[in-house]
Amino acid sequence: MATRGKGTxxxxxxxxxAVEKSGxxxxxxxxxxxxxxxxxxxxxxxxxxARRDLEKFFDLLVPEDTPYFEHNDEGSDDMPxxxxxxxxxxxxxxxxVDGEMQLGTWQGIFLFEHRRASHRxxxxxxxxxx
Amino acid sequence: MATRGKGTxxxxxxxxxAVEKSGxxxxxxxxxxxxxxxxxxxxxxxxxxARRDLEKFFDLLVPEDTPYFEHNDEGSDDMPxxxxxxxxxxxxxxxxVDGEMQLGTWQGIFLFEHRRASHRxxxxxxxxxx
Amino acid sequence: MATRGKGTxxxxxxxxxAVEKSGxxxxxxxxxxxxxxxxxxxxxxxxxxARRDLEKFFDLLVPEDTPYFEHNDEGSDDMPxxxxxxxxxxxxxxxxVDGEMQLGTWQGIFLFEHRRASHRxxxxxxxxxx
Numbered sequence: 001m002a003t004r005g006k007g008t009x010x011x012x013x014x015x016x017x018a019v020e021k022s023g024x025x026x027x028x029x030x031x032x033x034x035x036x037x038x039x040x041x042x043x044x045x046x047x048x049x050a051r052r053d054l055e056k057f058f059d060l061l062v063p064e065d066t067p068y069f070e071h072n073d074e075g076s077d078d079m080p081x082x083x084x085x086x087x088x089x090x091x092x093x094x095x096x097v098d099g100e101m102q103l104g105t106w107q108g109i110f111l112f113e114h115r116r117a118s119h120r121x122x123x124x125x126x127x128x129x130x
Numbered sequence: 131m132a133t134r135g136k137g138t139x140x141x142x143x144x145x146x147x148a149v150e151k152s153g154x155x156x157x158x159x160x161x162x163x164x165x166x167x168x169x170x171x172x173x174x175x176x177x178x179x180a181r182r183d184l185e186k187f188f189d190l191l192v193p194e195d196t197p198y199f200e201h202n203d204e205g206s207d208d209m210p211x212x213x214x215x216x217x218x219x220x221x222x223x224x225x226x227v228d229g230e231m232q233l234g235t236w237q238g239i240f241l242f243e244h245r246r247a248s249h250r251x252x253x254x255x256x257x258x259x260x
Numbered sequence: 261m262a263t264r265g266k267g268t269x270x271x272x273x274x275x276x277x278a279v280e281k282s283g284x285x286x287x288x289x290x291x292x293x294x295x296x297x298x299x300x301x302x303x304x305x306x307x308x309x310a311r312r313d314l315e316k317f318f319d320l321l322v323p324e325d326t327p328y329f330e331h332n333d334e335g336s337d338d339m340p341x342x343x344x345x346x347x348x349x350x351x352x353x354x355x356x357v358d359g360e361m362q363l364g365t366w367q368g369i370f371l372f373e374h375r376r377a378s379h380r381x382x383x384x385x386x387x388x389x390x
Binding site: 030032033034035036061062066068069070071073079082083085086087089090091093122124126128 | 310313316
């Protein structure tokens with residue numbers, strides 16, 4: 001999938017489709033991001049301002065202009081991306097019951113892009129069970 | 131289960147019971163919280179002061195009075211709850227060997243309530259393997 | 261395995277070996293650290309300075325001399341270790357396809373030691389699938 005620079009991008013429906021196609025009724029679905037400068041988060045999926053607050057929080061928690069960062073091969077958003085990935089997740093595991101992901105009412109699965117430029121990102125979805 | 135407002139609440143025994151009832155001897159158990167304002171953490175389970183320090187750390191890392199938060203539909207503890215969830219986990223996966231969770235001596239599984247009021251929380255436990 | 265005090269230590273190859281030995285071609289591998297003062301992170305595996313920046317970031321985010329920490333039974337690096345564990349992970353789950361872990365080009369799995377002294381650490385690797 002393609003991202004449009006820094007920010008969160010919902011992938012709940014894509015994961016749900018993969019669960020349905022698998023035909024598996026009970027088990028788990030594992031979502032995995034094959035990257036070191038984007039990550040996955042479970043987040044409130046209704047209010048866009050909640051995601052804006054989240055993005056701003058991470059911008060301030062791991063600032064691009066952190067003076068001691070040595071690693072900046074790909075620019076000032078390089079090292080903060082790795083740390084923001086470490087502080088979130090590369091994988092999310094969600095239970096599946098009767099063919100349905102057991103997400104709560106307000107839970108969405110989001111790809112969190114940490115680079116300023118748009119990127120193509122590969123997500124692997126694995127459904128296990130029977 | 132019911133929480134009594136902000137703080138950690140151990141669920142290790144409940145998860146262990148579910149593993150035992152499943153009859154599965156070797157595999158994994160996945161614990162999942164179906165919410166966006168509480169989360170799961172693996173934590174030191176012996177010293178209550180360690181959990182108090184943890185809770186205080188999160189109160190200071192994501193303060194309720196953060197001036198730029200836009201999202202406060204449910205009060206000043208609303209947005210901090212979502213961010214504290216993102217910084218911890220919605221799922222924990224623990225290996226099972228010979229019917230026993232492979233937790234270390236001091237590891238406990240905790241529900242981390244981020245809201246001030248008590249809430250009813252739904253946790254899904256999935257045991258996979260054979 | 262033995263760590264040499266605070267810092268990251270790559271275990272990708274060890275996990276890959278366990279996947280190969282399992283004979284499982286499609287599924288997931290779960291890596292689990294049985295401790296409360298070290299953890300697991302997925303991290304950029306090529307540039308050592310990226311890992312140094314990461315380690316410095318965590319030293320500053322959760323300082324050893326935090327004045328309000330009550331829990332210091334094992335010294336000033338005790339409580340920060342627990343919090344750094346909570347902010348990272350005790351388990352990582354990686355998909356396996358055709359017998360290969362589906363890590364991205366720059367992704368490595370690292371044990372993140374949070375204690376100053378060297379420690380022996382137990383990691384459990386569980387491969388599930390068929």
